[in-house]
Structures are given as C-alpha cells and as structure tokens.
Amino acid sequence: MDLAIAAGRELVIIQGRDRQLLLDPEMRASVQPAMREQRAFPVAINSLVLGDFKAKQQTEIALLFDDGALQLLSRGTASKAKQVAEQSIALWQSEELPGGDWAATMLLGSAKLSSRPGDELLAVDERSGRLHIMLLGQPEPKSIANKGNVTAKLQSELVSLESEGGAPVAVVAMRLNADALSDLTILKSGKSTPTTISTTPAITFIVTNTNDSGPGSLRQAVINAEANPGADTINFQIGSGPQTITLQSNLPSIADPVTIDASTQPGYAGQPLIQMNGINNTIDFAAFDIYAGSSTVRGFVINRFRSNGLTLLQNPGNIVEGNYIGTDVTGRIALPNDFRGIGIGGDGQNIDASSNNRIGGTTPQARNIISGNRVQGVRILNLNSTGNLVQGNYIGTDVTGTVGLGNNLEGIYIGGGNNNTVGGMQPGAGNVISSNGSSGTPRGTSGVHIGTSPFQTGATGNLVQGNRIGTNVSGTAALGNAREGVVLEDGASSNMIGGTTAAARNIISGNRTNGLDLGFAMPVTLNQVLGNYIGTDVTGNNPLGNDGYGIFINVNSVNNTIRDNRIAFNGAGGIFIPNDTPDPGAPGVRIAIDSNAIFANGGLGIDLGDPGITANDLGDPDGGxxxxxxxxxxxxxxxAVTAAVVDGLASHVDSALPTASxxxxxxxxxxxxxxxxxxxxxxxxxxxxxxxxxxxxxxxxxxxxxxxxxxxxxxxxxxxxxxxxxxxxxxxxxxxxxxxxxxxxxxxxxxxxxxAPPTRTLTVASVNPNSGVIITVSGQASGTTQFLRTYDDGTSVMLTAPGTASGNTFQKWQRDGVDWATTPATSLTMDAN
Ligand SMILES: [Ca+2]
Ligand SMILES: [Ca+2]
Ligand SMILES: [Ca+2]
Structure with a gap:
C-alpha cells in the first residue's frame, strides 16, 4: 500500500506506485498506472491512520467514522499466498473496536509506546482534553459478534491521559530518548510550542562487574529485565574505562524489549568501552539474540562469537548503533565473529523475519564498525524482512574508514528482503562498504548483494543510495571489495541503485572485478541504476576504476535501466552485455542505457554480444x-545560420543587422x-x-x-x-x-x-534606395547563411546563401527555395522594396 485516503464515505487505496515516475515525462509515459481501489462505508470517515496494531507485522487501517464508530481493517488470517491473491481492500476484514463514545472529531495516530508487540492506536480528543492510547489484543472468539462484515471485537485496553495546560489538537510519534520506543510530541490548543511525553524504563538495571554471572553481571541484568514485564534499561558502571565481559555461555535470548546501553559506562567518549568476548562460547549463539523488537544495543565491542555478533529476529523496530562488531576495542584489528556481524531475519518461517530496524544512523555517534567477520557484515534475510535501514556504518573498514578490514564474504547481503534501505540521501546516511570478500570466493560475494537465497522470490524495492562502495570514506582512494561492488541477481527486481539527485549517488569504484553485476539465475528485472559514479573518485573526475567492467549484465537480466551514471576508468570496459557467459541462461535484453557519461574505460563503452564492435546487420534480425x-x-x-534583416530605411538596416549565431x-x-x-x-x-x-x-x-x-x-x-x-x-x-x-x-x-564553422562577418556595404541594400558576407567556407527579410506589411522572404567548400564565394542565392538571382563573389544586392 502506498497511499490511503479518506474521501467522504470512500476509502481510497493506491498501490503499485512506480519509481519510474521519478523520471522524465517521456519515460513516465511508459509506466503502468498505479492501482486504485476504493471501498465505500455507510458513514463518512473523519480520520484514518495506518499501523501494525494487531502485531502481525502487517499494515492495518484504523478508521474513525462520523457517528463515532471506530473500525480496524486488516488482511485477516489467510495464508500468505492467499493474501497475495486477495489483496483487494474490499476483501479486508473489518473489526469494530470497542471504546464507547468516541468523539467523531478526534484525530487518530499511531505510535510504538509499550513493550508489547505491535503499535498503539492514539486518539487525540480535543473535546474532552484527553489523549487516548488503545492497546489492541487478539480478537475474542468468533461467537461473540458477527454482524455484517464485522467479524469479532478485539480485546483492548484503553489508557487516557489528561492533557494538562490545554486540550491536545495533534500528536506526532517520534524517538526522542535512548530507547527504541516512540515518544510523543503534542500540540495543544492555544499554545505555540509543543510539549513532549517520553517513555521511561520500567526498571533500570546496572551492570557493575565483568563476571559471567551472578549479582551485578550482565547475565543477571538480562535475566532480571526478561523477568520484569515491560521495557527496561540496562546501564553500565563497571568501574570506569574499558572492560571486557567474557561470556562462558550464551546469554538468554531477549524476548522482552530492553535498552542495553554500554555508552553509559563511565569514561565513554564516543568509542565503545565494553567488550563482549565470545571466545569461550562453544555453541553458535550471538552476543545478543533479540526476538523482542523495540530494543536498543548501543556502544559495545562484540567479537569472537561462534555465530553472528548480533541477531535480530521476529519483532520489529530495534536500534543497533555505536558498536564495533568484529574488531578489537580500537576498531583497527579484526577479531572476527564466526558468522555475520549483524544478522537480521532468519531463513525459517515468516515469523523469523525482522523489520524496521535501524543499523547505525546519520550521526558519527550512531555509526557501527562492522568489519572483519567471517561471513557477511550485515545480512538481511527473509521475504518479510522489510523497511530496515542500514545507515552511516563502516562495513569492511577500520574505525578511520581508510584501512581495509573486510568481512570475508559480502559487506551487505539482502536475501529476499523487500523495501530495505542501504544508505540514504540525508547527510551522513551513506555507508562505507569496502574491502569485503576475498578473491577465492565465487561471483556475487561482493560489497552489496541483493538476491534471494534461500528463498524462491527475489528481493524487491530495496534502495541503495549515497554509499561509498569500494573506496575509503572520503571517496578518494580505492579500498576495493574483492569481487563486485554491487550485485543484483536471482530474482532481484524493482530495486534502485542511486537516484535522481546528487545526494543519492553511490560511488562504486575500486572494486576488484566489476563495479556492478545485474543478472543471473532467476530473472532480474525492473531495476534502476541511476546517477552513480562507477569507476571515478568522489569528484567524478579522477580515475578509481573497477578492475573489470563498470557494469556487467549477466544472464537473465531483463528490462533494467542504466541512466545518468558516470562510468569511467574501468579496466575492462564500460557496460558489457555478452551473448555467452559462464553461467547458463539467456543474454540480457531490454537493458536501456540512457544519458550516461561513459569514457576512458579499457574496452568499448558499450559492448553487446561478442567482445568488440559487433557490426550492424541489414534489417537487424540478429537477436542476442x-x-x-x-x-x-x-x-x-x-x-545554417539565420539572421534577420528588418526592411526599411538605411538607419534601420544598419542598426538592426544582428549577429548571427x-x-x-x-x-x-x-x-x-x-x-x-x-x-x-x-x-x-x-x-x-x-x-x-x-x-x-x-x-x-x-x-x-x-x-x-x-x-x-x-x-x-x-x-x-x-x-x-x-x-x-x-x-x-x-x-x-x-x-x-x-x-x-x-x-x-x-x-x-x-x-564549428568559421566566423562569418555580415557587413552592410551600402544602402541605396534605388539599387537596394548591399550586404557582404565573408568567412563562410561551407554550409549556408540565411537572411530573413521582413517587409513593412509583415510579409517576409528567406534568402539563402549556400557556401562552397573552396572559400568565401556564394554561387547563388535562393528566394523561398527557388534560385532568385545569380550573384558574383561575396555580395548581394537586396531588393529595395
Ligand atoms: Ca522487561
Ligand atoms: Ca560486441
Ligand atoms: Ca544487429
């Protein structure tokens, strides 16, 4: 769903908005229109809001009607396949929400305020001066209610806050403090400044020693936070300065949201002090396995675990920031975790998916160093792992962003996940994704890999913007990934690499094979590669070529667009679409290559079919x-230079003779x-x-x-x-x-x-009312000069002087395309009328 609109009694849903709509009008014309659906209700809709109120990791629509009734529309409980077949909004289930006498004038909102899964529904009630917060639970058994299309009433819990100092008129949910939950900014009637309400931890537990277990240990704090219902915080006061916690076994999995904040350790000044050492773990657990969602892990060094450094599964909305994952405390030496630095989502059931997590952020304090790990830096797996944001991290470099400290396979691997963002357009949002992979690994182990494995549906709708892929942090020197910079394969579709603004540009340079690979295995379609620098430094002017092709189109690549990129200085060539590849499949077709600056590559700028210039064939039936x-x-x-001569008296002619372009x-x-x-x-x-x-x-x-x-x-x-x-x-x-x-x-x-033709000089040699105006033309070696002669009555005549290759002589003049007068040399006597 892209857009939901309440229009009177109609709910209008727009889906299938296409990123091609960002493009110029000519291209836009070829885009399929978005799908528009509507559903009518008996009463006008006064307010609507979207959220995951039932904690099913699906978007639901809450509607408040003019008669005060509140309903929730949801996709229901059909299987995923059936849901896809039945996405029509007309088929969504409607459930009446309890709550009594709702004021029809209330405004709805959505926020993540509690440790329970899902979002809370907010209602701003200006009339009563209250803010209602509704926590929705599972539906009651179906026997309770079944009137019309209303199937069941939800259990709910309602909290109403008295708004002091004025009635609330609007509320916005945003994160304002250290935890991953929403805080509220409220605008009140008659007040010019907003007020805020922030979440507070249920209990703050303090870690006071580095023991594996027992009072004051991290393990005990995690056990306590798990046992205490609600979102707690774990802070650190282990003396001061750097400390190492060497776990003897895995910590309990985190099933209740918690903020674990190692930046609270005394002495913290922006670099993590608390090291989590997994060297004694004998089985494959991460430092933190988080199932709860809405949790924060901040300010750790996490190394030597037998699994991932950190794993996020199931519930959404975690924040992972300010950590060094896979390095020592200096961020300069690799101390690998055995699998990924950060694993998001699993390869099991849909329930393994995890969405809307933020890894890093746009400030230096939020940056993670995710380097040196034995598999990927970050892996986003599962078809339902969506909306994750990986921003501002150094993935494969040391803490300075200038020295390689690669993860062994990909920097970022998106296996089937949809609508995730790597980088972004805000200042600080781009990641450095460099020095990952090793030359001994197969094709596709690269800086950023967008594919499917192990699923049967490719990753779609992911954005890769504003990153340095294969260079240092400043984009001035190569820190190439051992193979490709970016790979889209195995069903990857509708992803965007780059964008239409300079801020969206990726620098994809210095990688040891191709800058970007598109294709392989399941069809790779409708992807856009826009506005990137592929093979140059950050200025776009200096060479920082990828060793192979700028862009290599592998098999089964269909209907992809390469536009407005600068593709230069690459070792093998600019863009290569071969007929024959080592991989089985059909050669790439419908690869639109438009308005790119392609230059100074080692081979052809664009090479189709067999390497080298492929000759044209008459009528072009060749295919491939x-x-x-x-x-x-x-x-x-x-x-053809056109100059206007305005008819009239001598003074007019003199002054009006224009300079020809x-x-x-x-x-x-x-x-x-x-x-x-x-x-x-x-x-x-x-x-x-x-x-x-x-x-x-x-x-x-x-x-x-x-x-x-x-x-x-x-x-x-x-x-x-x-x-x-x-x-x-x-x-x-x-x-x-x-x-x-x-x-x-x-x-x-x-x-x-x-x-450019030599400069022509047009001179009015003389003006005689009887014989006319004489204009001499010099400097015309070839081409034509045209004079538009306009008469006082508004009519005009075009006089054309074709040049010759031999010099400045005109052979003849034409009037309206017809020989008008034979003329000698370089002058013309114009008609005096
Ligand atoms: Ca708790
Ligand atoms: Ca060729
Ligand atoms: Ca041909």
Whole structure:
C-alpha cells in the first residue's frame, strides 16, 4: 500500500506506485498506472491512520467514522499466498473496536509506546482534553459478534491521559530518548510550542562487574529485565574505562524489549568501552539474540562469537548503533565473529523475519564498525524482512574508514528482503562498504548483494543510495571489495541503485572485478541504476576504476535501466552485455542505457554480444544481447545560420543587422534496423576521441536524446538533430546510440568529427534606395547563411546563401527555395522594396 485516503464515505487505496515516475515525462509515459481501489462505508470517515496494531507485522487501517464508530481493517488470517491473491481492500476484514463514545472529531495516530508487540492506536480528543492510547489484543472468539462484515471485537485496553495546560489538537510519534520506543510530541490548543511525553524504563538495571554471572553481571541484568514485564534499561558502571565481559555461555535470548546501553559506562567518549568476548562460547549463539523488537544495543565491542555478533529476529523496530562488531576495542584489528556481524531475519518461517530496524544512523555517534567477520557484515534475510535501514556504518573498514578490514564474504547481503534501505540521501546516511570478500570466493560475494537465497522470490524495492562502495570514506582512494561492488541477481527486481539527485549517488569504484553485476539465475528485472559514479573518485573526475567492467549484465537480466551514471576508468570496459557467459541462461535484453557519461574505460563503452564492435546487420534480425541492436551511422554536419534583416530605411538596416549565431550545426545520420519501428537516438559530444578504436569518446560535455526516429519499410531512418557547441569548444566528436521501443540500446556508433564553422562577418556595404541594400558576407567556407527579410506589411522572404567548400564565394542565392538571382563573389544586392 502506498497511499490511503479518506474521501467522504470512500476509502481510497493506491498501490503499485512506480519509481519510474521519478523520471522524465517521456519515460513516465511508459509506466503502468498505479492501482486504485476504493471501498465505500455507510458513514463518512473523519480520520484514518495506518499501523501494525494487531502485531502481525502487517499494515492495518484504523478508521474513525462520523457517528463515532471506530473500525480496524486488516488482511485477516489467510495464508500468505492467499493474501497475495486477495489483496483487494474490499476483501479486508473489518473489526469494530470497542471504546464507547468516541468523539467523531478526534484525530487518530499511531505510535510504538509499550513493550508489547505491535503499535498503539492514539486518539487525540480535543473535546474532552484527553489523549487516548488503545492497546489492541487478539480478537475474542468468533461467537461473540458477527454482524455484517464485522467479524469479532478485539480485546483492548484503553489508557487516557489528561492533557494538562490545554486540550491536545495533534500528536506526532517520534524517538526522542535512548530507547527504541516512540515518544510523543503534542500540540495543544492555544499554545505555540509543543510539549513532549517520553517513555521511561520500567526498571533500570546496572551492570557493575565483568563476571559471567551472578549479582551485578550482565547475565543477571538480562535475566532480571526478561523477568520484569515491560521495557527496561540496562546501564553500565563497571568501574570506569574499558572492560571486557567474557561470556562462558550464551546469554538468554531477549524476548522482552530492553535498552542495553554500554555508552553509559563511565569514561565513554564516543568509542565503545565494553567488550563482549565470545571466545569461550562453544555453541553458535550471538552476543545478543533479540526476538523482542523495540530494543536498543548501543556502544559495545562484540567479537569472537561462534555465530553472528548480533541477531535480530521476529519483532520489529530495534536500534543497533555505536558498536564495533568484529574488531578489537580500537576498531583497527579484526577479531572476527564466526558468522555475520549483524544478522537480521532468519531463513525459517515468516515469523523469523525482522523489520524496521535501524543499523547505525546519520550521526558519527550512531555509526557501527562492522568489519572483519567471517561471513557477511550485515545480512538481511527473509521475504518479510522489510523497511530496515542500514545507515552511516563502516562495513569492511577500520574505525578511520581508510584501512581495509573486510568481512570475508559480502559487506551487505539482502536475501529476499523487500523495501530495505542501504544508505540514504540525508547527510551522513551513506555507508562505507569496502574491502569485503576475498578473491577465492565465487561471483556475487561482493560489497552489496541483493538476491534471494534461500528463498524462491527475489528481493524487491530495496534502495541503495549515497554509499561509498569500494573506496575509503572520503571517496578518494580505492579500498576495493574483492569481487563486485554491487550485485543484483536471482530474482532481484524493482530495486534502485542511486537516484535522481546528487545526494543519492553511490560511488562504486575500486572494486576488484566489476563495479556492478545485474543478472543471473532467476530473472532480474525492473531495476534502476541511476546517477552513480562507477569507476571515478568522489569528484567524478579522477580515475578509481573497477578492475573489470563498470557494469556487467549477466544472464537473465531483463528490462533494467542504466541512466545518468558516470562510468569511467574501468579496466575492462564500460557496460558489457555478452551473448555467452559462464553461467547458463539467456543474454540480457531490454537493458536501456540512457544519458550516461561513459569514457576512458579499457574496452568499448558499450559492448553487446561478442567482445568488440559487433557490426550492424541489414534489417537487424540478429537477436542476442540487447537483440544486438544496430547502432546509427553519423554521416555529416550542415550549418545554417539565420539572421534577420528588418526592411526599411538605411538607419534601420544598419542598426538592426544582428549577429548571427555561429555555433549551430545540424548533425545528420541514418539508422538501419527493424522496419516500421520507432527508435530513440542518444547523442554524446566530447572534445577529443578514443573513437577510432572503441567507439567511446572522452568525457561527454553535452548530450541529448531524440525520440521518434521512425524506420521505413526497408528499415531505414535518416535523422538530423541540431547541435550547439558548449561554451569554450569549437570542435570535437559526436557519437550516438539507438534504443528500440522495448529499451534495447545499441553499442555506440563510430564518432563523427564536428567543427564549428568559421566566423562569418555580415557587413552592410551600402544602402541605396534605388539599387537596394548591399550586404557582404565573408568567412563562410561551407554550409549556408540565411537572411530573413521582413517587409513593412509583415510579409517576409528567406534568402539563402549556400557556401562552397573552396572559400568565401556564394554561387547563388535562393528566394523561398527557388534560385532568385545569380550573384558574383561575396555580395548581394537586396531588393529595395
Ligand atoms: Ca522487561
Ligand atoms: Ca560486441
Ligand atoms: Ca544487429
């Protein structure tokens, strides 16, 4: 669900909003419209809010009606497969919520205020001056109520807070203190400043020694917090400074939300002091196995565990920040955990999923160092592990972000998880994901891996934005991942790498194989690679190439978009879509390559099929990688400069003779491809050329897109487009690509040399009312000069002076395309009328 709107008696739901809608209007036109559904109710809806009120890790909709009735719409208890088949809002179950005489004017809200699973439903009641907090439980047995589509009443518990100092008019849930629960910001009637209500721990337990067990130990604190219902806090006062807790066996799993805050240890100044050493654990447990959700783990060093450093399972909304996981206390030496640094979600039942966790954050204090671990840095697993945020961490480097301390396999692995975010667009949100993997591991063990294993549905809707992948923290030097920077494979679909703003840009550089791999095994579709620097440093100007291709399109890659990236300095080539790969499957097709700056790569800028330039075939029936779309052929340039001469007296002519633009050229070419089809040509201008060999220019200084190039019955489409030299340039090369209506983009064409025409000088030699105006034109070596002569009555005539290749002579003038007068040399006597 993307949007829920209450409109009178109608509830309107929009789903299937497409990220392609971020793109330009021309591209947007090809996007499927979002699905719109509505459901009518007998009474008008006054307020609605979304939340996971029944703690089923699903979104429900609470509705408050004009008659004061409160209902909850939910997907019900059908199996997951059945739910997918029955997503229509009309089929959602409606349950009446108790609560008595609700004021129809109340505003609903949603918050995570308690240690129980799920969200609480808030109702701001301005009339009575109260804030209601409803905790919903499981439905009562069905026998209790079944009226119409209302199946059962939920058990609930209601807390009402008297709002002191004015009636509440609005409430916003946000995290304001150390725990993972919501705090409330309330706006009150007649007050200009909001007030806040913060959660407080049920009990704060203090760890006072490093013992494995017994009073004052961490183990005892965890046992006590588990035994005490509600969200507790565990703080640390073990003398002061660095301390090590060497566990002799695993701690109890955490099933009741808790904040375990090692940053409270006296002496803490931003670097973790409390080391959790798992070296004596003989079985595979993490330092913390958290099932409770809404828990916080802050400020630890976690190393040498036989499993993950930390595991998050089942309930959502944990915060993991300010930890060193897999290193020593200095954050500079690897002390690996045996599996992942952080494991989110498991590979068992759906219940193993964990969602909406935050790993790291946008401030330096929130950053985790997740390095040196024996498997991945962070793994997000399970189809229902969604909405996780991995931000601001160093994954595979030391504490400085400048020295490699890689995890043995991937930096971040998303196996089937949906709608998770790696990085982000806010300042500080990007991760450093570098030096992970080892050269001995197979393809796909990379900086960021988005795939499916062990599930049968690929990861969708994940965002990877603003990260450094294969470089140091400043993006100035290579700390390459041992294989690819980013891999999307095995059913990965509708993921976005980068975005449409500079803040969304990933730097994917310095990796030891390809910058980015798209494809393999189950079809990889509808992914977008937008606006990244692939093979450059942070400035985009200096080489920091990936050793292999900038982008490698593996088998079964279909309908993916590569747009607005800078792909340069890569060892093997820019973008390669091979016909034959080591892996079984079909070559990539419908890979749209649009408006990228591709230059200075070791091989072709774009290479389809067999390595090297693949010749055009007549009519283009060949098929294969991107259907081996034929590239256009650029043939010539023509210049046409138009200057207006206003008719009238001599003074008018003198003063009105304008300066002609000398920069405009028309570039002419032709495409031969599938007959009776419409193509888009992208052109790229650069000032010098690598073109003679490999059809990529140097860095494009200008580029453009020409849609609507239609082939005739023979497959031919001559085309022409205007080109204006960018400031400071007067010559260079232009090459281009063709893209068919399905998004199959060709290799680059060979380059055409383009030169600005020599400067033409237009001079009014004399004005004679009888013989006319004499204008001399000099400096025209080729092309044409045109004069638009406008008469007092509003009519006009175009006078065209074609040049010759031999010099500044005009052979003839034309009037409206017809020879008007033969003229000698370089002057023209214009009509005096
Ligand atoms: Ca507790
Ligand atoms: Ca080729
Ligand atoms: Ca072809």
């Amino acid at each position: 990688a991107n259907l081996q779309q034929n590239f256009p052929v650029l043939t010539s340039t023509t210049s 000398e920069a405009a050229l028309n570039v002419n070419g032709t495409l031969n491809s599938t007959a009776n089809s419409t193509f888009t040509v992208n052109w790229y201008f650069s000032v010098d050329s690598q073109c003679s060999n490999n059809q990529q220019g140097s860095r494009p200084l200008a580029f453009g897109r020409i849609p609507g190039i239609a082939t005739d019955a023979n497959g031919n489409a001559p085309f022409s487009f205007p080109f204006e030299f960018p400031p400071g340039t007067s010559g260079g090369v232009i090459n281009c690509t063709a893209t068919d209506p399905n998004g199959n983009t060709s290799e680059f064409s060979s380059c055409l040399q383009v030169m």
